[in-house]
Amino acid sequence: WLDLVAIFRKREYQPWRVQYVLDEMLREIRHQLAQSQQLRPEQAAESED
Secondary structure, three states, rough: OOOHHHHHHHHHHHHHHHHHHHHHHHHHHHHHHHHHHHOHHHHHHEEEH
16 A cells, blocks of 8 residues: 555656646746736736636
8 A cells, every 4th residue: 555655656746746847937927927017917916816
């Protein structure tokens, strides 16, 4: 049982890590776009959540 969990974690770690990094990149890009535009900041804050 513990061995299965270890194998599962080992196999799923890489894709999860990549997805996490991609999400962080998208979040940062959105933040930069919102800052560069600076159009209706309150509306941008709503759409981001």
